[in-house]
Amino acid sequence: MLRRARGHAQAARPRSASLMVIVLAAVSLASLIAASAATAARQARAAASTSFAAACGTKHVTLTGYFETGFPDVTELTSAFTKQYPNVKWQVREDPFATITQDAALTLGGPNPPDLMRLPTISSLVKDHLLKNLTPYYNLYHWNKFPASQLAQLRTSPSGVGVGSGPLYAMGLNYSLTGVFYNKALAAKIGMKSAPKTLAQLDALLAKAKAAGITPIEQFNGGATGGLLFPLQQLMADYGSAAQIDKWVFDKPGATINTPANVKATEHLQQWIKAGYFNSDANAVLYPQMMSNFEAGKALLIFDGDWESGNFDQHMPGKVGFFLMPPLKAGGPVAGMSAPLTYGIAANAPHAACTAYFLNWVATNPTARKINVKYGGSNPGGPTALKIPTVKPGSTTSQTLAAGGLVAKDNGDMGFIANANGSIYAEAWTPAVQKLFAGQTTPQGVLSSVQAAYKAAGS
Amino acid sequence: MSEEVMVTSRRELRAGRSTLRARRGVARGYAGWVFLAPAMVAYGMFVLWPLITSIRYSLYNWDGVSTPHWVGLHNYATVFSDSTLLSVIGHSFQLIIYFSLIPVTLGLIVAALMRRVVTGKLGTVARTVLFLPQVVPLVAAGIAWNWVLSSNGALNQILSAVGLGGITRAWLGDFTFALPAVGVIGVWVLLGFCTVLMLVGMSKIDPALYEASQLDGAGPIREFFSITVPGLRQEIGVCVTVTVIAALSAFDIVYISTSGGPGTQTMVPGLEIYQLAFYNREVGLASALAVVLMVLVLICVLPIQWFVNRGGRQ
Known part of the structure; x- marks a missing residue:
C-alpha cells in the first residue's frame, strides 16, 4: 500500500512536473504574445503618431546629411532644428551640385548612406531602389494638403519610368521660381518705368539698352553650363505652354521638344543672340561670373531664379527688381520654371522616420518657414492653408514671392527642361545652346539634337 | 689511402x-x-586589377549599381561608330601638337640657349620659373589661366594695349580658339619639364665634342644639330613619351578650363570617360572608351620607345 502510495506519488510527480511546464509555457507564451502585442501597438502608435518622440525618440540621434554647397537656408534650417530638438545633431557633408550628381548613386547605395541628401533627377535612383518611398510619411503627415503640383516633380513609378505621377520619393525643402531680375538704376536710365507686359515690350527694352551702350542680358553659358536654357524655356512657354513643356520633362508618351512652337521660341532666342543682346563672352562665362558682373552693374537684366532674392536683398538692397517673363499678348498666362530644392531619404537610411519628421517640420514649422524665405528667398511650400511668411515690402524677395502667386494662378509652374533625365543637360542641352550662341547650329538643329539624345536615353 | x-x-x-x-x-x-x-x-x-576590371566592365551594359547585362563587344562598336566619340579622340591627337611637339621643340631650343647664353644666377632663376608649372597644382593653374584668357583678362588687355583690340575675344569660349587655348596651357605646363630634362641631358654630353666642333669651325646651329640633338636622343624620347601620354590622357587642364566646351570643341577622351561613367552612368561604354584610349596610348608610345632604344643600341 505504502509502496503503491509511494509509487503513486512517484508516478504523480512527473505528471505534476509536466503540468507545471505546460502552465509555465502557456504563461510565457501568453506573456510573449501580450508583450508582442504591446510592442506592435506601441510601434503602430509611433507609426501613426506625428510627435517628435515617435519619430526621433528621446535619446541622442545624429542625422547625416549630404547637402549642396552654397545654400545657407539648409544650414540655417538644420541648426534651428537642433535648437528646437537638442537631442538631434547633424553631421553634414557638402559638395557642389555637379559632384553630388556624379556621386548620388554610389553614395546612396554605399555602406553608409546619408539620412538626407540633395538629389539630382530622381528617376534613375528610384529605378535602382536607392531612395525611400515617402508614401507612408505622405499619409502620416497629411502632405496631401500641400499643393499637388509642387510634389508632382518628386513622384515617379517604382521602376523610375516617367516623372509626375506614382509614389513620392523626395521632398522639396523649398520651391524656386525663375524669371527676370533687373538692375533698377540701369532700367531707369533707359526709361523703363514698369515691367514689360508683352514679349514685344521686352524686345523693345532690350533694343533700347543696346542702343544706350548697356549690355541688355548677362547670362552664363560657359564650360559645362547652358545658362541660355533659362531664357529659352521662358520663350518656349510663351510660344507654347507650360503644360506642353511639362509633358516632355515628365517623359509622357509621345512628348517631343521638337515642336513648331519651340522652334519659334528658339528662333526668337537666336534673334536676341544675333542682335547682340547677350554679353559677348557668354560661352566663356560661368554662373558666379554672371552674378558678379550683374551685381557690379554691368548689365540690365539676368534670367535667373528666386534663390538669389535673399542674396540681392542682402547685398543690393532696393536695387534689384524682378518680373516674370512677359507673355506674347498682354494679359496672357505667365509661366516660370518651378523646381523643388529636391531632398530625399536613402532607402537604407538609419533614421528615416526622424528625417521625414524634419522634412515635415521644414514645411510646417513657423520658424523653419521664416528661415526658408529669409535665406532661400523661395516659396517654403507646405499646406496651402499656411500663409507665406511676410518679408520687407519692396524687397526683391517680396517680388519673387508675389510672382509665385501669379504663376500658380495661371497654372504656369513647369519643370526645368534640363532635368528631363540625368544626362540631357550635359550631353545635349549645353553643347546645343553653346553652338547656337556661336552660330554653329540652327534653332531646328538644337531641338533635333536634344530630342535625339532624349530618345536615346529613354531607349 | x-x-x-x-x-x-x-x-x-x-x-x-x-x-x-x-x-x-x-x-x-x-x-x-x-x-x-x-x-x-x-x-x-x-594598375593591373583596375585594368582587368575595366576590360570586364567594357563587355557589359551597366549603370554602376544595378545588375549588369552582357553585351559582348557592343560598347566597342559604339566607340568606333559614334561620330561624337570619334571626334573626341581626334581632339586628343590635336592636343599632341600643343602638349608634345611644341614643348619638346621649344624645350630643346630654350635649353640650348640657357646652356650657352643664360648662365649663372640668371640661369637658375630662369630654370626655376620654367619649372614652376610642374610644382603648381594644375587646378589652381587652370583657374588662373581662365582669368588670363577671359574676355577682360590679361591677354586681351595686353593685346588691346598694343593695338590688337580687334582680335580680342573670350578665348576659352570661342569655337575656333578654345582647343588651341587649352593647348597653350599645356605648353606652359610641360615646357619647364622638357627644358629641365634637356638641360640635364646636355650636362652629360662630353664638352670635348663641342670644343672639337668649334675647332672645326662649326657654328652654334651646326653644333646644335650635330652634337646636341643626337646626344639628347634618350631625353627627347622620354619627353616625347611623357608629353604624348599627357596629351592623349588629358583631363585636369580641360576639366578646369573648359569642361569640354564650348559645344564639344575641347572634349577629350579622359573627360568623356568621366562624364559617361558618372553623369550618364554608362559604365560599360566608359570602360570601353578607356580601354581604347589605353590601346591608342600604347600604339603611339611603343614605336617611340622602340625608335629611341634602337638608336641607343646603335
Missing part, C-alpha cells in the same frame, strides 16, 4: 661550397622577390 681520403675530402669540400653557393643564390633570389613584393602588390592592386 691517405691520398684517397684527401681527394674525397676535397671533392666534398667543393661539393659543399657549390651547395652553399647555390643556397646563397636561392636566398639572394628570394631576397630580391621580397624587396620587389611591395611594389608588385601595389602595381597589381592599383
Whole structure:
C-alpha cells in the first residue's frame, strides 16, 4: 500500500512536473504574445503618431546629411532644428551640385548612406531602389494638403519610368521660381518705368539698352553650363505652354521638344543672340561670373531664379527688381520654371522616420518657414492653408514671392527642361545652346539634337 | 689511402661550397622577390586589377549599381561608330601638337640657349620659373589661366594695349580658339619639364665634342644639330613619351578650363570617360572608351620607345 502510495506519488510527480511546464509555457507564451502585442501597438502608435518622440525618440540621434554647397537656408534650417530638438545633431557633408550628381548613386547605395541628401533627377535612383518611398510619411503627415503640383516633380513609378505621377520619393525643402531680375538704376536710365507686359515690350527694352551702350542680358553659358536654357524655356512657354513643356520633362508618351512652337521660341532666342543682346563672352562665362558682373552693374537684366532674392536683398538692397517673363499678348498666362530644392531619404537610411519628421517640420514649422524665405528667398511650400511668411515690402524677395502667386494662378509652374533625365543637360542641352550662341547650329538643329539624345536615353 | 681520403675530402669540400653557393643564390633570389613584393602588390592592386576590371566592365551594359547585362563587344562598336566619340579622340591627337611637339621643340631650343647664353644666377632663376608649372597644382593653374584668357583678362588687355583690340575675344569660349587655348596651357605646363630634362641631358654630353666642333669651325646651329640633338636622343624620347601620354590622357587642364566646351570643341577622351561613367552612368561604354584610349596610348608610345632604344643600341 505504502509502496503503491509511494509509487503513486512517484508516478504523480512527473505528471505534476509536466503540468507545471505546460502552465509555465502557456504563461510565457501568453506573456510573449501580450508583450508582442504591446510592442506592435506601441510601434503602430509611433507609426501613426506625428510627435517628435515617435519619430526621433528621446535619446541622442545624429542625422547625416549630404547637402549642396552654397545654400545657407539648409544650414540655417538644420541648426534651428537642433535648437528646437537638442537631442538631434547633424553631421553634414557638402559638395557642389555637379559632384553630388556624379556621386548620388554610389553614395546612396554605399555602406553608409546619408539620412538626407540633395538629389539630382530622381528617376534613375528610384529605378535602382536607392531612395525611400515617402508614401507612408505622405499619409502620416497629411502632405496631401500641400499643393499637388509642387510634389508632382518628386513622384515617379517604382521602376523610375516617367516623372509626375506614382509614389513620392523626395521632398522639396523649398520651391524656386525663375524669371527676370533687373538692375533698377540701369532700367531707369533707359526709361523703363514698369515691367514689360508683352514679349514685344521686352524686345523693345532690350533694343533700347543696346542702343544706350548697356549690355541688355548677362547670362552664363560657359564650360559645362547652358545658362541660355533659362531664357529659352521662358520663350518656349510663351510660344507654347507650360503644360506642353511639362509633358516632355515628365517623359509622357509621345512628348517631343521638337515642336513648331519651340522652334519659334528658339528662333526668337537666336534673334536676341544675333542682335547682340547677350554679353559677348557668354560661352566663356560661368554662373558666379554672371552674378558678379550683374551685381557690379554691368548689365540690365539676368534670367535667373528666386534663390538669389535673399542674396540681392542682402547685398543690393532696393536695387534689384524682378518680373516674370512677359507673355506674347498682354494679359496672357505667365509661366516660370518651378523646381523643388529636391531632398530625399536613402532607402537604407538609419533614421528615416526622424528625417521625414524634419522634412515635415521644414514645411510646417513657423520658424523653419521664416528661415526658408529669409535665406532661400523661395516659396517654403507646405499646406496651402499656411500663409507665406511676410518679408520687407519692396524687397526683391517680396517680388519673387508675389510672382509665385501669379504663376500658380495661371497654372504656369513647369519643370526645368534640363532635368528631363540625368544626362540631357550635359550631353545635349549645353553643347546645343553653346553652338547656337556661336552660330554653329540652327534653332531646328538644337531641338533635333536634344530630342535625339532624349530618345536615346529613354531607349 | 691517405691520398684517397684527401681527394674525397676535397671533392666534398667543393661539393659543399657549390651547395652553399647555390643556397646563397636561392636566398639572394628570394631576397630580391621580397624587396620587389611591395611594389608588385601595389602595381597589381592599383594598375593591373583596375585594368582587368575595366576590360570586364567594357563587355557589359551597366549603370554602376544595378545588375549588369552582357553585351559582348557592343560598347566597342559604339566607340568606333559614334561620330561624337570619334571626334573626341581626334581632339586628343590635336592636343599632341600643343602638349608634345611644341614643348619638346621649344624645350630643346630654350635649353640650348640657357646652356650657352643664360648662365649663372640668371640661369637658375630662369630654370626655376620654367619649372614652376610642374610644382603648381594644375587646378589652381587652370583657374588662373581662365582669368588670363577671359574676355577682360590679361591677354586681351595686353593685346588691346598694343593695338590688337580687334582680335580680342573670350578665348576659352570661342569655337575656333578654345582647343588651341587649352593647348597653350599645356605648353606652359610641360615646357619647364622638357627644358629641365634637356638641360640635364646636355650636362652629360662630353664638352670635348663641342670644343672639337668649334675647332672645326662649326657654328652654334651646326653644333646644335650635330652634337646636341643626337646626344639628347634618350631625353627627347622620354619627353616625347611623357608629353604624348599627357596629351592623349588629358583631363585636369580641360576639366578646369573648359569642361569640354564650348559645344564639344575641347572634349577629350579622359573627360568623356568621366562624364559617361558618372553623369550618364554608362559604365560599360566608359570602360570601353578607356580601354581604347589605353590601346591608342600604347600604339603611339611603343614605336617611340622602340625608335629611341634602337638608336641607343646603335
